[in-house]
Every structure is written in structure tokens, then in C-alpha cells.
Amino acid sequence: MGDRTHTHTGAAGRAATADRPASVRNVVLVGHSGSGKTTLVEALALTAGAVNRAGRVEDGGTVSDYDEIEQRRQRSVQLSLVPVEWGGYKINLLDTPGYADFVGELRAGLRAADAALFVVSAAQEADAVAGTTRAVWEECAAVGMPRAIVVTHLDTARTPFDEMTRVCGRLFGGDDPDAVLPLYLPVQGPEAPDGHAPLTGLTGLLTQRIFDYSSGERRENPPAGDERAPLLAARNRLIEGIIAESEDETLMDHYLGGGDIDTGTLVGDLERAVARGTFHPVLTAAPAVDGARQGIGTVELLDLITGGFPSPLERTLPAVTTPEGTPRPAPVCDPQGPLVAEVVKTASDPYVGRVSLVRVFSGTLRPDDTVHVCGHGLTDPGHEARPCHDADVRVGALSSPFGKQQRPLDHCIAGDLASVSKLGGAETGDTLSGTGDPLLMEPWTMPDPLLPLAVRAHSKADEDKLSQGLARLVAEDPTMRLEQNKDTHQVVLWCMGEAQADVALERLRSRYGVQVDAVPHRVPLRETFASRTVGRGRHVKQSGGHGQFAICEIEVEPLPPGTGIEFVDKVVGGAVPRQFIPSVEKGVRAQAARGVAAGHPLVDVRVTLLDGKSHSVDSSDAAFQTAGALALREAASDTRIQLLEPVAEVRVLVPDDYVGAVMSDLAGRRGRVVGTEQAAGEQTLVRAEVPEIEIGRYAVDLRSLSHGTGRFDRAYARHEAMPPQLADRIREEQENGTNGT
Structure with missing residues (x-):
């Protein structure tokens, strides 16, 4: 971040390797769709010398978004790992999708990384960085993950850089917007006829040097006279922000007294504040143009990653237990320690089969090692975890992914990432450990798919x-x-x-x-009787040999919701022999499970067996089962059968600005709002009860209604009577074979 000598240390065609955890940096790129994360990754790979000038690897493919689906859709849909080398460091760049549907890939990137780059586009509306991006920022803040911000698309900006930094300070700075400040100011060329000005260089606020990229090479120049005034104002604010985060309490007094502070001291304090996650620098970057070997701002960004972001040695590692749940000491990032690693992503290769992206937290992983694979699956709110699986598995080949290529590795040390083939049935979230001491890492949570x-x-x-x-x-x-x-x-x-x-x-x-x-997705409906009624089941058949004879009379009455099916025996005088009464109940319950009107299970009724007849030879268990079912069907034909629909308890968390729209929308879905409460961050939690038929697409509709900022969860509450007109429509659709409830 200061004045450094910059040389390529990567080489296209070979795997970036790490020999010690201190030389590794694991960085996840986070941002809304269209912010330019993938373009930035390729620009960083070009500057580091990992790809050629066209941003391609040896086979002609890109280093990210190489999947055929991604290329057809022109959108990232999966986590991509791009390892590069810079200044003696191995940097694992984890490119994540920006679209909210692929949050699982984002969570995997956060798990594998030790720091995050938040990428925001100046070409989109300033508030577009809110919503899901801000939610991820808060997740990182909760665990103290270091973060920096990169502003892209300044050449086509709707929002100028100074306004973007203010927006970032407001959204990401929380109570301390001075913890979000630029390290460099952009230098833009003459305005083009379309009104856009190209980015030509950067002004370093600490070094007070101009880094000019206009010639295709990075050159350092002193600032011109008209550039000094805005530079000094921004520089002073940056210095004050750095001093506020410094552990040296004498610096502020020295600065306020008019004394100069050595640039090296400022850079050192800045790097420590970034690594602690208490200061978040704002930078800007743009891809290389006209055959240049470096993208604008990429050298500065790589310097920040290697100098300001922490190594895996500084990360607090997830807790571990035995597979039975007994707590064990937390692992230490030591290549010589016992093996503790985790599958952060699972993919399928048409030639290799299942490939697992693994983060090694402790020990060293090597090809042909035998490891213990253990996992309960990731936690899924509202649902049970997947069954635990334990197995000893022999590790296949290790490789470093780079686009479509898999470059062979002979080992992967603590703090690094690698792709592993042939890990048996290992799934995302599984733990790899030594066979003599199986361990299970604390899983991370995933949102409930809705x-x-x-x-x-x-x-x-x-x-x-x-x-x-x-x-x-x-x-x-x-x-x-x-x-x-x-x-x-x-x-x-x-x-x-x-x-x-x-x-x-x-x-x-x-x-x-x-x-x-x-x-069409069908919601599980139920049926119940609207009123008390009776029914008679007569099953009499005569053929050669033994016939079938069973007659029973029942009374059916509705019960309160949630009661289920009750069966009561009130037969007197042995009209139905004692051994056949369970047969009648079995037939009634079987028919109730099949439904009596529209084919939905019957619930919340009491069936009372009143009378019946039997034959000493022809009566049987099967005959009375059939008679019980017939009696229930006849009873249903003499009364109105009510359809019951499931109702969900829905909790919607939205910014205060959208509360009115959300409540109005829920009312239009036959929902009943049962309460609201204030939540953190100027948000409101709306609690409502809504029929499940009405919220089949609510995950999509809420995202549109709240501009991507709303979240909700739901849980089954009960079944309750469906409005008659809706029930009639559903019955008609079922008769026509078009029901899609």
C-alpha cells in the first residue's frame, strides 16, 4: 500500500503453490449481480501474470465463469477459485455469484475465506449495494472478518466516486462512517461524447503520488498543482481515520499538534486496522485496455490483499467435536498438526466424477492419504439435518483449479485450498480428519429454500x-x-x-x-365433515364356496381442528362380533387416508360404530374392512365435505420503507397480520398467518416487492377451512385434471 516494487510472480500454466500458511491469503469477492466481480478477478489474474493479455488460460477459456451454463446465461451461478501469486504470496481469489438465488455458493466462499472484497458498481444506482450485500457485510462484521471495498465501472458511472464513498460509508460504516475511507482517488481522462470519462490512473493519498496507467504501463508521477488541494483534504481525513484505529495513542496528539507522521507508520497502522476488521479501505479498479499488461488499480489491490489482509494463522477456526458431539480443542493452523479440513463445495466433472473443493484448516493433505469423512450435513432451519455419515476414504488426486483446468498438486498445507477427486460420498460441509481421531467441524447455516x-x-x-x-x-x-x-x-x-x-x-x-x-406444485389439502351424518356399509357377495358378508352402521361427526380421527365402538348385543370391530376401524381409517370426496385425507372426525350384521361362515376380517370403508363413503355422500388448507406462520423482515407494501400484499393473499415489531437496522418484522396456497411464489414476489432487501421464513401452523368459492374452484380443476394448488 506504500511505494513498492512490483513484479509478476505468477506464471500462466503452472499451479500457484504455498509452502507456509503465512504466505497464503484467502479472499472472497462479494457483490450484487453485475458489479464486476468476475471481470475484476480476471484483471487481477492478468496483473499477477497468471493469464495472458486476453485474460485467457492456456486452453483458451476464462479463469472464471467457465461453466457452459454460466457462459450461456452470462451470469455467475457457482463459486470459482482462482489462485494467483503476487510478491511471494499465494492468493486464493474466490469469485461468488451476485444473484440472491445462489447464496449457498456465497456462504461456501465466506467459509473458505479469511477476508472479503465487497465489489460495488458506480454504473448502477447508488442504493443497489443495499439489501443482500449489506446483509453479507453484517455477517462478516459479526465474526470480525476483514473487509475492503472496490468501486468498479467508474468509466460509465451514474454515481461519481466521491458520492460512492459516502454511500459506502453510510451503508457499511454503521456508527463510524470514518472507518470506510478511500486510499486512492481516481484520475479520469477527458470526457467522451457519450458523457463518460475513462479511468486513467489513481492518486495515492498516503504516498501523494499519481499512478498513471494511460500509457499501458504503470508510471509514478508527482501530483500537478491543481490536484494538490482535493488530495490534501482527502489525505487528512484518511490520516485521521487511521490514527483513530491506531494502537499508538500518542499519534493523535502528535498529529493535532501539527507534527508530520511518517508514511511507513501510517501504512503499518492501516494494515493492522484492516487485518483486525476495524477499518475498511475503499479502492477502485478497472480491467486492462488496449493490450496493457495491468488493469488500473489492480497492483494497488493486490498490495492491499498481501499487506493488509490476514493470513490463515490469524483466523479463529471453527469449533470441533467428536462425531458423537464431545467437544475437542480448537484446531491450530499448523501444517505439522493433525488433519482437519472441510468440504466447502461439491461439483461433478463429466470425466473425473465428483470433485470436492477442500479448505485445510490444520495439518497437510496429500494424494493417496486415507482420511475419515464425517458429516451431519449443513444446518437447514426448520428441517432436520441429513443423517450422519462416517467413512474412511482414500484421497484421490489433489489439484489447483484454474478455469476448466485442474493443475496437479503434491500436497495442500493448513490454510490453503485444493480440489480433491474421489472422496467417496463426501458432501458439502463434511469434515476430513485423521482415521485414528475422527472429528466434526461446527457446520455453517444455510437459508431455508422456499x-x-x-x-x-x-x-x-x-x-x-x-x-x-x-x-x-x-x-x-x-x-x-x-x-x-x-x-x-x-x-x-x-x-x-x-x-x-x-x-x-x-x-x-x-x-x-x-x-x-x-x-404445478400441489399443496396438501385435507377433508372433513361439515355436519353430523350417518352411513351404512353393506358388503355381501356370494360365489362358489365361502362368500363375503359384512354390514355395519356408523355415525360421523366433526371434531375441533387438529383432533385427527377418533373411532368409538358402541355396538351392543354382539351385532358385530368382537373380533371384527378392529376390522371396521381399519377399513374406516384406510378410507379416511384415501379421502371421501376430492381424494384428500379425511381428518378431525369421530366415527362411531353403532350396529351391524355378520354371518357365521361368510364374515371375515376383509369383509368388515370393506364394509367400514363403504359406510364412511355413504356418510360422506349425505353431507357437505369441507376442504381444509394448510396455513403457515410467516415472518417477514423488511426495511421500514417497505412495511406498508408488504402488509398490503399479505392481505391480498388472504393473510392475517398478527403483529409487527421493530428490528435492528431500521427494519421491521411482520408476523402473519397466510394460506400456503397463496405463498407458493412468495420467495420471488417478496424479492421484487422489496427490491431484494426482504427476507422471510415460514412454518406450518394448522389446516383450516377453505372459502367455499375457492374450494369449488379447486374441485372443478381436479375434475378437469388441471389442479395446481
């Missing part, structure tokens, strides 16, 4: 491959949840949003060769 996607195989040939393909999808992306609904008999893939659902369908087709059809 958009249902019901699918069915397109043909008989696809049915055999569908379950395997869906299982692989869920193993790769733990934000998706697979459900085999026992009531509707649908296969439902729960997703974060439409984009993730579309990508899932495309991957099933292109990667696993499964053609599937998306069908």
Missing part, C-alpha cells in the same frame, strides 16, 4: 435416472432440498428462487442426461 419446484420424468427412460440426478444436485448445492411428498405424491425440489430452479433443470438435462417436466 420456492417449490415440482418435477416428473419426461419419459420412462428418464424415471430411472431422475432420483440419482436429483440426489447429486442436492449433494452439490445444500441450499436445495428434495422432498417426496407423501400426500400429493409429488417430487418437489425446494429452491431459493427461479434462477436456481432454472439452472437445476438445465443441469439435470445437460450434465446428468435427465429430461424432466416442471409441473
Whole structure:
């Protein structure tokens, strides 16, 4: 961050390697969709000498967004690791998708990283950095993760750089906006006819030097006379911000007394404040143009990463237990220590098979090692964790991913990341440890997927491959949840949003060769009796040999919601022999499970057996089961059957500005708002009860309604009576075969 000599230390075509944890930097790039994260990663790789001038690796592909789906959609949909070398350091750049649907990839990047670069675009509206980006910022703040901010697209800016820094200070600085300040001011060339001014260089506030990139090479010059006044004002504010974070309490007195502070002292204090996560510098960057070997601002950004961001040695590692849950001492980032590593991402390669991206927290991982793989799966709010699995597995080849290439590695030390092939059934979130001392790392949380996607195989040939393909999808992306609904008999893939659902369908087709059809999702309804009624079941058949004879009379009456099915025996005089009364109950309950009107399970009724008849020879268990079912069906034909729909308890967290719109929208969904309460960060929590039929697409609709800033969760509350007009419409749709509840 000061005046340094800069040389390429990477080399296109070979794997970046690390020999000690202190020389590793793991950095995740976070930002809204379209902010320029992938372009920035490629610019950093070019400056570090890891790719050629066209931003390509040897096979002609890009280092990020190389997946066919990403290229077709022109959008990142998965976590990408791009390792580069700079100044004797190995930097693992973790490029994450910016679209909210792929938050699982983002969480994996946060788990694998020790610091974060938040990328914001000046070409979009200033408030576009809010919402999900701010939520991730707060997540990082909660664990003390160091963060810096990179402003992109200044050449096509809607918002000038000084305004962007004020926006970042307001959104990310919290109570201390002076903890978010620029290290460099942009230098822009003459304004073009379209009104945009190209970025040509940077002014270093601490060094008071101009870093001019206009010639295609980075050159240092002193500032011109008209540039000194704005430089000094910004420099003084930066120095005050650094001194405020300094551990040397004498610096402020010295500065206020008019004394000069050595630039080296300021740089050292700045780097320590950044590493502690208490100061967040703002930089700007742009990709290389006209065949230049360096992108503008990329040298400065690489210097910040190596000088200001912490090494893995400085990270507090996740807690570990035995597989049975007994706490164990926290691992230490030591290549000579016992192995503790974690699968942060799982992918499928058409030639290699399953490939796991692994972060090694302790010890050293080598090819052909035998390791213990253990995991409960990632935590999924509102649902049970996946079953625990434990197995000893022999590690396959280690490699360093770089675009489509996998460059071989002979080891991976504590603090570093590597791709591992052939880890058996290892899934995202699983722990790798020594076979003699199995360990389990504390899992990280994933949001609950709330958009249902019901699918069915397109043909008989696809049915055999569908379950395997869906299982692989869920193993790769733990934000998706697979459900085999026992009531509707649908296969439902729960997703974060439409984009993730579309990508899932495309991957099933292109990667696993499964053609599937998306069908309307059905909500599990129930039936109940609206009033008291009676029914008679007569099952009499005579054929050669023993016949079938059973008659029973029942009374059915509704019960309060949530009661279920009650069966009462009031037979007197042995009209139904004692041994056949359980048979009648079995037949009644079987028919109730099948439904009596629209094919939905019957609930909340009391069935009373009043009378019946039997035959000494022809009566049997099967005959009375059939008679019980017939009696229930006849009783249903003489009264109104009420449809019951599930109601969910919904909690919506939105900024205060959107509360009115959210409450109005919930009312339009037949929802009942039961309360609101103030939450942190000028947000409101709205609690409501809403029929599940009305919130099938709420994950998509809320995102649109709140401009991506709203979040919600839901939990089943109860079934309650559906309005008659809606029930009639659903019955009509079912009769026509078009129901999609």
C-alpha cells in the first residue's frame, strides 16, 4: 500500500503453490449481480501474470465463469477459485455469484475465506449495494472478518466516486462512517461524447503520488498543482481515520499538534486496522485496455490483499467435536498438526466424477492419504439435518483449479485450498480428519429454500435416472432440498428462487442426461365433515364356496381442528362380533387416508360404530374392512365435505420503507397480520398467518416487492377451512385434471 516494487510472480500454466500458511491469503469477492466481480478477478489474474493479455488460460477459456451454463446465461451461478501469486504470496481469489438465488455458493466462499472484497458498481444506482450485500457485510462484521471495498465501472458511472464513498460509508460504516475511507482517488481522462470519462490512473493519498496507467504501463508521477488541494483534504481525513484505529495513542496528539507522521507508520497502522476488521479501505479498479499488461488499480489491490489482509494463522477456526458431539480443542493452523479440513463445495466433472473443493484448516493433505469423512450435513432451519455419515476414504488426486483446468498438486498445507477427486460420498460441509481421531467441524447455516419446484420424468427412460440426478444436485448445492411428498405424491425440489430452479433443470438435462417436466406444485389439502351424518356399509357377495358378508352402521361427526380421527365402538348385543370391530376401524381409517370426496385425507372426525350384521361362515376380517370403508363413503355422500388448507406462520423482515407494501400484499393473499415489531437496522418484522396456497411464489414476489432487501421464513401452523368459492374452484380443476394448488 506504500511505494513498492512490483513484479509478476505468477506464471500462466503452472499451479500457484504455498509452502507456509503465512504466505497464503484467502479472499472472497462479494457483490450484487453485475458489479464486476468476475471481470475484476480476471484483471487481477492478468496483473499477477497468471493469464495472458486476453485474460485467457492456456486452453483458451476464462479463469472464471467457465461453466457452459454460466457462459450461456452470462451470469455467475457457482463459486470459482482462482489462485494467483503476487510478491511471494499465494492468493486464493474466490469469485461468488451476485444473484440472491445462489447464496449457498456465497456462504461456501465466506467459509473458505479469511477476508472479503465487497465489489460495488458506480454504473448502477447508488442504493443497489443495499439489501443482500449489506446483509453479507453484517455477517462478516459479526465474526470480525476483514473487509475492503472496490468501486468498479467508474468509466460509465451514474454515481461519481466521491458520492460512492459516502454511500459506502453510510451503508457499511454503521456508527463510524470514518472507518470506510478511500486510499486512492481516481484520475479520469477527458470526457467522451457519450458523457463518460475513462479511468486513467489513481492518486495515492498516503504516498501523494499519481499512478498513471494511460500509457499501458504503470508510471509514478508527482501530483500537478491543481490536484494538490482535493488530495490534501482527502489525505487528512484518511490520516485521521487511521490514527483513530491506531494502537499508538500518542499519534493523535502528535498529529493535532501539527507534527508530520511518517508514511511507513501510517501504512503499518492501516494494515493492522484492516487485518483486525476495524477499518475498511475503499479502492477502485478497472480491467486492462488496449493490450496493457495491468488493469488500473489492480497492483494497488493486490498490495492491499498481501499487506493488509490476514493470513490463515490469524483466523479463529471453527469449533470441533467428536462425531458423537464431545467437544475437542480448537484446531491450530499448523501444517505439522493433525488433519482437519472441510468440504466447502461439491461439483461433478463429466470425466473425473465428483470433485470436492477442500479448505485445510490444520495439518497437510496429500494424494493417496486415507482420511475419515464425517458429516451431519449443513444446518437447514426448520428441517432436520441429513443423517450422519462416517467413512474412511482414500484421497484421490489433489489439484489447483484454474478455469476448466485442474493443475496437479503434491500436497495442500493448513490454510490453503485444493480440489480433491474421489472422496467417496463426501458432501458439502463434511469434515476430513485423521482415521485414528475422527472429528466434526461446527457446520455453517444455510437459508431455508422456499420456492417449490415440482418435477416428473419426461419419459420412462428418464424415471430411472431422475432420483440419482436429483440426489447429486442436492449433494452439490445444500441450499436445495428434495422432498417426496407423501400426500400429493409429488417430487418437489425446494429452491431459493427461479434462477436456481432454472439452472437445476438445465443441469439435470445437460450434465446428468435427465429430461424432466416442471409441473404445478400441489399443496396438501385435507377433508372433513361439515355436519353430523350417518352411513351404512353393506358388503355381501356370494360365489362358489365361502362368500363375503359384512354390514355395519356408523355415525360421523366433526371434531375441533387438529383432533385427527377418533373411532368409538358402541355396538351392543354382539351385532358385530368382537373380533371384527378392529376390522371396521381399519377399513374406516384406510378410507379416511384415501379421502371421501376430492381424494384428500379425511381428518378431525369421530366415527362411531353403532350396529351391524355378520354371518357365521361368510364374515371375515376383509369383509368388515370393506364394509367400514363403504359406510364412511355413504356418510360422506349425505353431507357437505369441507376442504381444509394448510396455513403457515410467516415472518417477514423488511426495511421500514417497505412495511406498508408488504402488509398490503399479505392481505391480498388472504393473510392475517398478527403483529409487527421493530428490528435492528431500521427494519421491521411482520408476523402473519397466510394460506400456503397463496405463498407458493412468495420467495420471488417478496424479492421484487422489496427490491431484494426482504427476507422471510415460514412454518406450518394448522389446516383450516377453505372459502367455499375457492374450494369449488379447486374441485372443478381436479375434475378437469388441471389442479395446481
